[in-house]
Amino acid sequence: YLCAHGAAGTFAAPTNTRELRQLIELHPQARLVAGATDVGLWISKRHQRFAAVIHLGSVSELQRIEHSEDTLEIGAAVTLADAFAALAALAPDLGVLLRRFGSPQVRGQASIGGNIANGSPISDLAPALIALGARLRLAGPDGEREIALEDFFIDYGHQDLLPGEYVAALSIPADGHQHFRCWKISKRFDQDISAVCGAFNVQLAHGKVHEARIVFGGMAAISRRATRCEAVLKGATPGPALLPRAADALAEDYAPISDLRASAAYRRQAARGLLERYLSAMAGQPVPVLYPAATPPVNTHA
Numbered sequence: 001y002l003c004a005h006g007a008a009g010t011f012a013a014p015t016n017t018r019e020l021r022q023l024i025e026l027h028p029q030a031r032l033v034a035g036a037t038d039v040g041l042w043i044s045k046r047h048q049r050f051a052a053v054i055h056l057g058s059v060s061e062l063q064r065i066e067h068s069e070d071t072l073e074i075g076a077a078v079t080l081a082d083a084f085a086a087l088a089a090l091a092p093d094l095g096v097l098l099r100r101f102g103s104p105q106v107r108g109q110a111s112i113g114g115n116i117a118n119g120s121p122i123s124d125l126a127p128a129l130i131a132l133g134a135r136l137r138l139a140g141p142d143g144e145r146e147i148a149l150e151d152f153f154i155d156y157g158h159q160d161l162l163p164g165e166y167v168a169a170l171s172i173p174a175d176g177h178q179h180f181r182c183w184k185i186s187k188r189f190d191q192d193i194s195a196v197c198g199a200f201n202v203q204l205a206h207g208k209v210h211e212a213r214i215v216f217g218g219m220a221a222i223s224r225r226a227t228r229c230e231a232v233l234k235g236a237t238p239g240p241a242l243l244p245r246a247a248d249a250l251a252e253d254y255a256p257i258s259d260l261r262a263s264a265a266y267r268r269q270a271a272r273g274l275l276e277r278y279l280s281a282m283a284g285q286p287v288p289v290l291y292p293a294a295t296p297p298v299n300t301h302a
């Protein structure tokens, strides 16, 4: 595999997980890099330097997309462009979300694993994937373990990743997403990070909600579930009549901050609006399409 040493440090691009594990053991402080769409900015804007960089983009096992009867598994180094078709087929709103992720150039570089491992509270994929019930496969010196994606995010900048571990793959249940919806609110259509991103997924039994996953990004230090709001929906017939109680619960779930993307008040209002939109859609009421230009989602390779 490619390995270059110089005055600035070491760069290595392993081709399989055996080489990757050896390199991580040899350079425990190395910065893992997949698409470098985050890391590149740390270097160019924050002038960070790394004594060792391990590139994940050539590791064959991290590049796989595998469909089984009940699961879609995507390797951590798969780019958003390459994952697009599989994810959009799973849930059309996910296709719209991906279509609005960065730009074609960013989607061609950025990896699924990078968008999760960076632990960003405004990662676009995290809320949607948690709502879809995604799980993470983590690999490290002591073997592999699997955790629910929602448990990976512990606090701002703190993920459940042990020394020497890396994100190997993401798996998503293949079914159960008929009622999945997600919407990203940002100032621009393209090339903008979310102010708020809301993802909703309920399972119905006899017309009533028996499982609810409601997840927001941009509303807390991490993407996390709105458990109080979910509790209001459980056992109820989803529809606008639930809005007053569900919105009150949602307001209890999060204490958003004000920053350059949006004020706390705007975030609260936008989140409430997305909840209203979801409940209306669940009652079969027409909800205006937020982003006509992204519906139906276009192929990200185009």
Ligand SMILES: Cc1cc2nc3c(=O)[nH]c(=O)nc-3n(C[C@H](O)[C@H](O)[C@H](O)COP(=O)(O)OP(=O)(O)OC[C@H]3O[C@@H](n4cnc5c(N)ncnc54)[C@H](O)[C@@H]3O)c2cc1C
Residues within 6 Å of the ligand: 031, 032, 033, 034, 035, 036, 037, 038, 039, 040, 041, 056, 076, 077, 100, 101, 102, 103, 106, 109, 110, 111, 112, 113, 114, 115, 116, 117, 118, 122, 123, 124, 125, 165, 166, 167, 168, 191, 192, 193, 194
């Ligand atoms: C112009 C621009 C537009 C953007 N638009 C959006 C947007 O719309 N929505 C959005 O959510 N983000 C956006 N981003 C942010 C960025 O593109 C994503 O977070 C991207 O998915 C990161 O993936 P990457 O492969 O480039 O990660 P990298 O930059 O390579 O790595 C990011 C972090 O994850 C770690 N890492 C990467 N892979 C692994 C792994 N397998 N295991 C453990 N750690 C790992 C790295 O060590 C690093 O800490 C944008 C960025 C730019 C520059």
